[in-house]
Amino acid sequence: DTGVSQNPRHKITKRGQNVTFRCDPISEHNRLYWYRQTLGQGPEFLTYFQNEAQLEKSRLLSDRFSAERPKGSFSTLEIQRTEQGDSAMYLCASTLYGYTFGSGTRLTVV
Amino acid sequence: ELKVEQNPLFLSMQEGKNYTIYCNYSTTSDRLYWYRQDPGKSLESLFVLLSNGAVKQEGRLMASLDTKARLSTLHITAAVHDLSATYFCAVAVTGNQFYFGTGTSLTVIP
Numbered sequence: 403d404t405g406v407s408q409n410p411r412h413k414i415t416k417r418g419q420n421v422t423f424r425c426d427p428i429s430e431h432n433r434l435y436w437y438r439q440t441l442g443q444g445p446e447f448l449t450y451f452q453n454e455a456q457l458e459k460s461r462l463l464s465d466r467f468s469a470e471r472p473k474g475s476f477s478t479l480e481i482q483r484t485e486q487g488d489s490a491m492y493l494c495a496s497t498l499y500g501y502t503f504g505s506g507t508r509l510t511v512v
Numbered sequence: 513e514l515k516v517e518q519n520p521l522f523l524s525m526q527e528g529k530n531y532t533i534y535c536n537y538s539t540t541s542d543r544l545y546w547y548r549q550d551p552g553k554s555l556e557s558l559f560v561l562l563s564n565g566a567v568k569q570e571g572r573l574m575a576s577l578d579t580k581a582r583l584s585t586l587h588i589t590a591a592v593h594d595l596s597a598t599y600f601c602a603v604a605v606t607g608n609q610f611y612f613g614t615g616t617s618l619t620v621i622p
Contacts, residue, residue: 423606435610437610442615444516445614501545503555505553506554
């Protein structure tokens, strides 16, 4: 499968716990994006990497959120001290010219 | 702040009928994308519109872009049940960041 892979597909966590999601982009794509989508809304931009450099972060990305892309390959998105408002679908996309989205990680904070 | 507005937000249409979804955006951009999303799934790329006057067609869907009016349309011809989904437009700005509309939830009824 040469698409964008995200793991896990679903995550249920208790409020206050830390969670980490992983995104494996298409190998030749140098740009990687994280988006968050809440129910009934369009995806909202969180952050963007070109190779290993994090070039842009949304103001939606509070101090509890951190993203990395070591060696410009896979990326991780960590949320610390999760809150119920963090419940959403977290989408990763990679691009050379056009976007390809992964299947997303659905986070539920209880 | 950039705004991307879609209308209608909800659309219920009979099989065989035609309809148009509108996407208005508030900033200059010459790249507009349409995506389809099925419930609980990720986004599937439908069309990429890269210049003023661009028109693309795939099956029963046709998309167009008027950059001067900052308007894109997604026209549905002779709707069938399989087209039931949520449709998003997305405008690309600097850094390839996308701003998504709120989506149009389409239900095709027999």
